[in-house]
Amino acid sequence: MDFKLSKEQELIQKAAREFAANVILPLGKKIEQDDKIPQEIWDGLAELGFLGLPFEEEFGGGEAGYENYVLAQEQISRVSSGVGTAFSVHIMGSDVLALFGSREQQKHYLPKTCKGELKPSFAFTEPGTGSDPKQLVTTAARDGEYVVINGVKRFITNAGYEGPMVVFCKDADTGGFSAYIVDKFCPGYSLSKPWEKIGSHGSPIFDVYFKDVRVPASNLLGEPGKGFDILLLGIAFGKIGTSAIALGGILAAYEEAVKYAKEKLHRGKPIAKFQAIQLKIGHLAAKYYSTRWMCYRLGTLANDILGKSIQNPEQFQAEAALVKSYASDTAVEAAKLSMDVHASYGLTKDYPIERIYRDAIIAPQIEGVSDMQRIIWASSVLS
Numbered sequence: 001m002d003f004k005l006s007k008e009q010e011l012i013q014k015a016a017r018e019f020a021a022n023v024i025l026p027l028g029k030k031i032e033q034d035d036k037i038p039q040e041i042w043d044g045l046a047e048l049g050f051l052g053l054p055f056e057e058e059f060g061g062g063e064a065g066y067e068n069y070v071l072a073q074e075q076i077s078r079v080s081s082g083v084g085t086a087f088s089v090h091i092m093g094s095d096v097l098a099l100f101g102s103r104e105q106q107k108h109y110l111p112k113t114c115k116g117e118l119k120p121s122f123a124f125t126e127p128g129t130g131s132d133p134k135q136l137v138t139t140a141a142r143d144g145e146y147v148v149i150n151g152v153k154r155f156i157t158n159a160g161y162e163g164p165m166v167v168f169c170k171d172a173d174t175g176g177f178s179a180y181i182v183d184k185f186c187p188g189y190s191l192s193k194p195w196e197k198i199g200s201h202g203s204p205i206f207d208v209y210f211k212d213v214r215v216p217a218s219n220l221l222g223e224p225g226k227g228f229d230i231l232l233l234g235i236a237f238g239k240i241g242t243s244a245i246a247l248g249g250i251l252a253a254y255e256e257a258v259k260y261a262k263e264k265l266h267r268g269k270p271i272a273k274f275q276a277i278q279l280k281i282g283h284l285a286a287k288y289y290s291t292r293w294m295c296y297r298l299g300t301l302a303n304d305i306l307g308k309s310i311q312n313p314e315q316f317q318a319e320a321a322l323v324k325s326y327a328s329d330t331a332v333e334a335a336k337l338s339m340d341v342h343a344s345y346g347l348t349k350d351y352p353i354e355r356i357y358r359d360a361i362i363a364p365q366i367e368g369v370s371d372m373q374r375i376i377w378a379s380s381v382l383s
């Protein structure tokens, strides 16, 4: 057991921290106002190799492992959960192509997603279902060499960018679930206005309408009728990103609390001298360090799956659920503690904790709400 980062891991962490501080942070207000990620951020992420970090070199990826992705994601989300979320879904959409795509599908999409020219999406949520994807009603009907997709997907990240969208459908013939790759903005694909949400600005979510969208039957991802397995493992991989976004939020809450405690004066002395403030700093540190090692470990567990034949994904899925629920709920607690250190000043846009607090609330509600994650874990040990 070695809790040290390797030289390579330190370099990736440092590069991500510097990029976040020098490029993302100065654009933070613009991202908040426009609810859009400026192109220079995407270009920078691509240049650093982050958009293909875990994927095969053959496709332009870095083959650097998911723990390095977690390190990069943590530092980026420390300054912008919006950039973190778009980055996370980019990797998640690429994950399912890397895990389940045919060699042809991988060759077609991954070189472009690794460069950031295409940005994948992953679409399962619908107006009628979030936590229970078996209730989804979007249909895929076979028509000769094509499949015709009809339905509505809700709250879809990166839906406004060109790229492949993995769409989970009910097969009209068999009633089974299958996943299809749809090129966004093909005929029949349209979007709602972005939903106005509390945080993670820069990463808007849309309803996506599929009206007689025709895709070649060869756009099937994986095997017919196995869409549910793809969904479960794909979401589990997505939870690596969501957990790391939460971790970045905890780090930010902790660092901002320390900074403010040293700056704010009472009777000429910093509030850091109050034991009540020191207790909050101690709690924040414990929250950061406990979450950090859970998230890093989850990254290394994912390395055991990508590129290998997937034998027993259930354990990884259960662990991803556990880490995601812990990290995201802990991010909310950390943001509250840090807000308490800042008191009323923290409610103003003059201090980063105002954004950190709004962003923290998102992670427990997405990619499976926290209670459902605990139920997944419990089922794994109680069955």
Ligand SMILES: Cc1cc2nc3c(=O)[nH]c(=O)nc-3n(C[C@H](O)[C@H](O)[C@H](O)COP(=O)(O)OP(=O)(O)OC[C@H]3O[C@@H](n4cnc5c(N)ncnc54)[C@H](O)[C@@H]3O)c2cc1C
Pocket (backbone or CB within 6 Å): 089, 121, 122, 123, 124, 125, 129, 130, 131, 132, 154, 155, 156, 157, 158, 200, 205, 362, 365, 366, 367, 368, 369, 370, 371, 372
């Ligand atoms: C910023 C953001 C980005 C998103 N990006 C995407 C995306 O890219 N792709 C995508 O497909 N979706 C995306 N989503 C949707 C998101 O993943 C779902 O909204 C989420 O899974 C929760 O579903 P729901 O809101 O329908 O909650 P519901 O399923 O309606 O849950 C409501 C409540 O009921 C409880 N509950 C539900 N079922 C049970 C049960 N069986 N037992 C006990 N309790 C239960 C839940 O715990 C929760 O407390 C995104 C959402 C947001 C906010």
